[in-house]
Amino acid sequence: MESMLFDLNDEKGVVCGLDEAGRGPLAGPVVAAAVVLPAGFPIEILGDSKQLSEKQRLEAEIIIKEQALAWAVACATAQEIDKINILQASLLAMKRAYEKVKTHISIDTALVDGNQKPTLDCTVQAIVRGDATIPEIMAASILAKNQRDRYMVLCDAKWPLYHFAKHKGYPTKEHREACLLYGLSPIHRKTFSIKQENSRKRDEQQTLF
Template sequence: MDQELFHQEEPKVICGLDEAGRGPLAGPVVAAAVILPEIFPFSVLGDSKALTEKQRLEAEIIIKEKALYWAIGIATAKEIDRINILQASLLAMQRAFGKLQKQVAIDLALVDGNQKPNLDCPTKAIVKGDATVAQIMAASILAKNQRDRYMVLCDEKWPLYQFSKHKGYPTEEHRKACLLYGLSPIHRRTFHIALSGKPETKQAQLF
């Protein structure tokens, strides 16, 4: 953790940002923005990918109760197809950040990874920030849980794909369902064309 970021000109309002859902074949990319108080039960936090579902859900309750501010932003599958997954991820983070900015002036945004969204405040990208920076860890947990819930709802609407099991990720079962049934409205067409490598074939047109 870059300690210098946390000890300049106190008090400083620091927003953590992270996203979930860059790899799936279906569904949106979801981002969260979180501002934590100085006194917080930091032990509940962790890398969302390393936490169990139970741990993530328990942490989410505490984050939403004790965070000073939090917000969710999404970019849809159609937006992902139109502007690509990287830009859609940055857009989702911009949307989450924008919701917080309407409520509080933010001095610094800390973003997981090596890419930064265009925000109206100083912004620092931190590789593996979701495992080292509390604000980013909290954002990662909220984003992951929100996206998982969305995909469970999608499973109710399009049960053939069993979204509640794989959350849209490219499991063998999911890919077979896409070949058998074609694509749902929440599938990312560009991802499937990239996988097939043959956009003009009959198979790719199913995608």
């Protein structure tokens, strides 16, 4: 992994990693992060945010924010997701995070997790499973997930019937039942089906991104 980081930086100049969190949930925004890491960053603290424990993610977040040359988070709301679809909303959130970062540092190359790319004013490369192999993307993944989780905890306090702090808006059985019982909250994605079968099919389709 370390040699991959140096190779990428040697060939691609200043590298910004981009990733998002929250494509699959029934509620809440999709949150993206952009991160530029310095040479010598302790990449051993990084990893796929989905595989790290909450404690590991929070500890890594502190170091990322302290040592990164630049970082930013941004989101696309549930209303934007309903309007332009989850893929386009994910790309929009990443573009917003990138635009914040580039006000602090000039970017040569953006590395994006997945196989779709936002339209940016630099070279952009999509890397499948980048959140498990590219340090800059892993760092972005960690920041995006932590930020989204915190937001959903705040939403839990405002709409306690849905228990957002527990499932973070993902389509668990408990969450779907709450939607059927109480209707949808203002942060629910109205274009997403709350039925289990449709949710599963949608999740399978989203693995392509």
